[in-house]
Structure formats: structure tokens, C-alpha cells
Amino acid sequence: VIKACLFDLDGVLVDTAKYHFIAWRELAEELGFVFTEQDNERLKGVSRAASLNILLEIGGLEFDEAEKARLAEQKNNRYVEYIAKMDSSEILPGALSFLKECREVGIKVALGSASKNAMTILNNTGLTPYFDAIIDGTHTSAAKPDPEVFLLGAQAVSVPAEHCVVFEDAEAGILAANRAGMSSVGIGSPETLAEANFVVPSLAQISVAKLQELFAAV
Ligand code: G6P
Numbered sequence: 001v002i003k004a005c006l007f008d009l010d011g012v013l014v015d016t017a018k019y020h021f022i023a024w025r026e027l028a029e030e031l032g033f034v035f036t037e038q039d040n041e042r043l044k045g046v047s048r049a050a051s052l053n054i055l056l057e058i059g060g061l062e063f064d065e066a067e068k069a070r071l072a073e074q075k076n077n078r079y080v081e082y083i084a085k086m087d088s089s090e091i092l093p094g095a096l097s098f099l100k101e102c103r104e105v106g107i108k109v110a111l112g113s114a115s116k117n118a119m120t121i122l123n124n125t126g127l128t129p130y131f132d133a134i135i136d137g138t139h140t141s142a143a144k145p146d147p148e149v150f151l152l153g154a155q156a157v158s159v160p161a162e163h164c165v166v167f168e169d170a171e172a173g174i175l176a177a178n179r180a181g182m183s184s185v186g187i188g189s190p191e192t193l194a195e196a197n198f199v200v201p202s203l204a205q206i207s208v209a210k211l212q213e214l215f216a217a218v
């Protein structure tokens with residue numbers, strides 16, 4: 001039986017993945033190289049600092065730590081400008097009704113995001129009240145695929161890992177769920193999320209009944 005749903009934020013509940021992509025692409029442009037949507041898959045679910053390292057590797061560039069901190073801040077300032085304008089219209093299809101359904105039937109709801117901007121996004125979109133626990137980049141020390149963020153989420157809602165299901169759009173996040181000993185549902189394409197137990201295009205294809213049926217064995 002599934003007793004807790006742990007949600008990634010960017011690309012699962014809200015359409016912020018596009019803003020991360022645009023902000024990184026702008027930085028790459030300024031540094032003189034092209035950053036594609038395919039490259040961007042490697043950054044999904046990955047912390048800001050680790051994302052910058054991957055981006056610089058793609059561009060074949062090296063900087064010292066001080067300069068990297070400045071570049072990460074530049075990207076974040078731009079990203080923050082985008083998310084400042086967000087409202088509930090950017091909640092992804094099916095997300096709100098599924099969150100409501102979980103709460104109605106008593107399934108615990110937790111956030112497991114690498115983002116340090118998670119609270120701004122949850123507040124701007126009105127999603128904050130739907131969570132029993134919020135674990136984000138300000139609470140974690142190890143980035144996905146490390147399971148820390150989801151283990152902390154499960155602990156916060158007092159549900160053992162085997163009764164938790166993680167919803168993720170990033171490969172690193174699915175790996176984190178697997179390492180945490182949790183079930184997983186990939187949101188996106190089966191090619192990029194091959195390690196997930198199931199993959200759906202969006203949360204619009206998910207309901208509590210469907211979930212309990214998919215994970216009847218747990
Ligand atoms: C999420 C996104 C990543 C992002 C990370 C850190 O996991 O999928 O693309 O880099 O959060 O976000 P932040 O808002 O702290 O830069």
C-alpha cells in the first residue's frame with residue numbers, strides 16, 4: 001500500500017524546467033557556446049553548483065571557484081526573475097487534483113526538491129498548503145542521485161521507504177528513489193526515465209486508485 005507520495009518540484013508539479021533551461025542557455029551563450037535541450041537533460045534534478053560544472057564541461061571551459069560562484073549567481077538571478085512572475089497557471093496538468101486527492105484519502109504528501117528556490121515557487125503558485133513536509137535544497141547536503149532528499153521526506157512524514165512513491169522527471173531523481181528503496185513514477189519519456197517502475201507523460205494520467213493498482217505489491 002502506498003502511504004506517502006514524494007514529489008520532485010521542477011518539471012513534475014510546475015513548469016519551471018523551461019526557466020532553468022533558458023537561464024542556463026543564456027549563460028552558455030555569454031560564455032560563447034551552444035547549450036541544447038538534449039544537454040539540458042543532464043542538468044535536470046542536479047544541484048545548481050553541479051549543474052554549472054556539467055555546463056562548463058560541455059563548453060570545454062574551466063574557471064576557479066570564485067568565478068564559478070559568480071556564474072552560478074548570475075544564472076540564479078535570471079532564474080529568480082522568471083519565477084517571480086509565476087502563478088497557479090504554471091502548475092502542470094493533473095498536479096493539483098492529484099495533490100488534493102492524496103490529502104483526501106490520507107496519503108502523506110512531501111516535496112523532495114534540489115532547488116533552493118522551492119519555497120518561492122510553492123508560494124507563488126499556491127501549492128504550499130498541500131504539503132505535509134517540504135524538503136528542498138536548503139535542507140540537503142547530498143544531491144540526487146543520492147537518496148538523502150527522499151529519505152528526509154519519508155522520515156518527516158513518518159512513512160517507511162517501501163510505502164513511498166517518488167514522482168520525478170529527472171534520471172538522477174529516479175536513481176535517488178531507487179537507492180532510497182522507494183517506488184517510482186517517471187514523468188516524461190520512457191527513454192530518459194528507463195529506471196523508473198512506470199513512466200507517464202504527466203500527473204494527469206495518475207490517480208490514487210491507479211497508483212494503488214500499479215503498486216499493489218508494495
Ligand atoms: C531542480 C532542477 C535543477 C536545478 C536544481 C537546483 O532539481 O531540476 O535543474 O538545478 O533544482 O535549483 P536551484 O533553484 O536551487 O538553482
Ligand code: MG
Binds near residue numbers: 008009044045168170
Ligand atoms: Mg525535476
